[in-house]
Amino acid sequence: MTDLTDLTIAEAREGLEKKDFSAVELTDAYLGAIEGAKALNAYIVTTPDKAREMAAASDRKLAAGEGRALEGIPLGIKDLFATQGVHTQACSHILNEFKPRYESTVTSNLWADGAVMLGKLNMDEFAMGSSNETSYYGAVVNPWRAKGSNAALVPGGSSGGSAAAVAARICAGATATDTGGSIRQPAALTGTVGIKPTYGRCSRWGVVAFASSLDQAGPIARTVKDAALLLKSMASVDLKDTTSVDRPVPDYAAAVGRPVKGLKIGIPKEYRVDGMAPETETLWQQGIEWLKAEGAEIVDISLPHTHYALPAYYIVAPAEASSNLARYDGVRFGLRVPGNDITDMYEKTRAAGFGAEVKRRVMIGTYVLSAGYYDAYYLKAQKVRTLIKRDFDLAFEAGVDAILTPTTPDAAFEPGAITDPVSMYLQDIFTVTVNMAGLPGISVPAGLNEKGLPLGLQLIGKPFGEETLFQVAQVIENAAGRFQAEKWWA
């Protein structure tokens, strides 16, 4: 028998239904793999007792022939999701020892479909970062290494723990969130599939907020089909989140494998940026050829406001974050550092509780919202956002079904390699536009560079066009093949 952790979600579900193995056995296999993968620092907390209990319950369901969509599938949960009674700190010290009495809607949906929780995954503090180096719990190590090198690489961020765990096969799939690229960029850097659905597709209730108008939950998985299965369970309307959208959740997996003949794929010229690795450019061209070969029609399009997306994003996101993070004040939960008076307590608590990147963004956000600057920064950024959205609207109105771009300018880099915050922010150059416009975007592994590191291609869809993304992404997956990091950690 192959190692159970090598199975995709789809395969594992089949094996469980056929009673080839039990859910408890599957869970134990993952718990064992997690033990052997401590060097990756992907998990900050594991919940083995809870996992075995849930798996045992799944086995009873399976025995009764009542297996649900994700029955017995062991998942890792990004630390941004509230999990009842379990460590939930957004990998920040300020939420020291916080264990919520509630469960996020997204994770509730997963448990209601029979999934099993393995533990909480590492991430950049408050989802602010593109390398998973800002976590209070230390950096995550990418399972991938350059050919012939032992140097550690970052897994991307902020969902670095999720991406690394999926790539290292220490969970069958993982929840993640994406505010400016936090699902797609780490997926690209770890050779995994990650989809950020349309804004409003997944409930934000119980997800620690970073930038409310941009945050969306989504899955990271090993295959396009697994991502489709996970998103189907995660997505729902939620009366507790009035920005969630009330429309039926399609059977995404059914879209996987549909032919792409006749689909119109847009190639935006503005995504050919300076500093993009030649291999990225080559791979992008390769993606175009693959889709062409399957009968898709390739059209050149223009998204003229693309250049303004990143600067506008770094006004809107910090502005919202500065307000969203005001609740971490030491008064009701999490860290409190005593002070001489209330202001002193606030200052000491927030100084000790937040890391440098979080402080930087809170300060940027506070600045751009302050009297006299609001119109020049925040209001202007919102106008830019409208223009970015309109660029996409026009492309889709012209008949484009999906847009193909690289996910990131280059492959994974070494920790500490990027110290300038603005250079780090450039990691999101191809992904932020999607959040600014509220659209769905998927990153699918498309090949390895010369150093043997994975690169991803991004597909951007119409609002609620996730099915098209899965459909097209599968064609790329079929053509590119699947990529697996060579195991060095155990």
Place this chain on the structure above:
Amino acid sequence: MTIVDTRIPDPKKFIKGATGDWEIVIGMEVHAQVTSRSKLFSGASTEFGQEPNSNVSLVDAAMPGMLPVINEECVKQAIRTGLGLKAEINNKSVFDRKNYFYPDLPQGYQISQFKQPIVGEGKILLDMSDDEQVEIGVERLHLEQDAGKSLHDQHPSMSFVDLNRSGVALMEIVSKPDLRSSDEARAYLTKLRTILRYLGTCDGNMEQGSMRADVNVSVRKPGGEFGTRCEIKNVNSIRFAGQAIEYEARRQIGILEDGGKIDQETRLFDPGKGETRSMRSKEEAHDYRYFPDPDLLPLEFDDTYVTELAKDLPELPDDKKARFMTDYGLSSYDADILVQEKASADFYEDVAKGRDAKLSANWVTNELFARLHKEGYDVTTSPVSADQLGGIIDLIKAGDISGKIAKDLFEIVWAEGGDPKQIVEARGMKQVTDLGAIEAMVAEIVDANPDKAAQAKEKPGLLGWFVGQVMKASQGKANPQAVNELLRKKIGID
């Protein structure tokens, strides 16, 4: 924003300073707690007087990942209030975050409405006297969350926080700077409270904090440029508002007359000392960093939604007053008193139904209200019911009792209850209308006082003494009109 001065300077309202007359300019920001069972963005109860921190949801405590969900009932209440203020209703409004740190503000921001409020310009009419009506402009009404309460007297070195109020819906009703005296300011608060109570959108209980006022005061030479204003925060009674304005206006005049300058600042009124003192200066003012709350979509509804709410609106005090004056022939003054509380107006209408409207008004406003006020009752807890009071009035009209006896009867009903008619019968309080009996009494008294009778014949004004004597002899039961006529006849006055 340019402020339009809608008022013509009125010398009656000026206050005298050492250098001449001054005019006060006042604007009000009233926070009225919305009557609703649950909070503005959470399902937690709004019930007053619960144990600290018992009405607190995860949203109210701003737990990580919590999101606000608008309570439709609060939206309806704000629209109803807007309609009651004859104001423009905005079909699209936006919730903004007002950011500041305070322990009783769990989110670190208050969800409010900044640039696009739910209700726009409206007006409130004030009847300052029978012949003076003033129109005060309403600038806007918006919905916002209340904060919790900090308790500083529970522990020697720490403060405690009670979040029961956190997230309760408030309507902030902002007036234009149209008020020109403390009297007008008090009349404005009274009228606004009346309207809110009629609408059932706020209970108006200032002592419980469900209605509070921030009062903006400045002074100027009559008709001159607007002066620099000071804001007096959180005034919690109508009387205090009047006192605070009087004090603050005099303070500002004093500074200006000494050649000084007013600093724009926030002040607090100390009711014990009757003075205002500085809380924070303009320089210390918060930068609230308002921006649209990304957790909430813009609030939108169509005209039909508003029309449906308008259909169920009760008769409002101004309309009721007009009707009382037309239908019952009441004076503006009486009508005003009666419509101030809806319960009083209803009580009056019960009494007046099928009876003499003016006589009913006199009895309700003079006898009953004075007594209720004196003994600490209100009309809803009145020991004398509308039926009982109506019964007393019926007996007067039938000529069964005199006005004087009626007052005695009122005392009995107040103290002991019972049916007025039966009381009059049982206790022999009925008026003597037997002319023969009265005639005998008249004859006896006139004959016993020949000198006085002669004087009265010369000076009919002295007849009153005889009337009194006869009434006394009849123990008040003689019909005063009959006594009068018989006395005139007997003494020989034409």
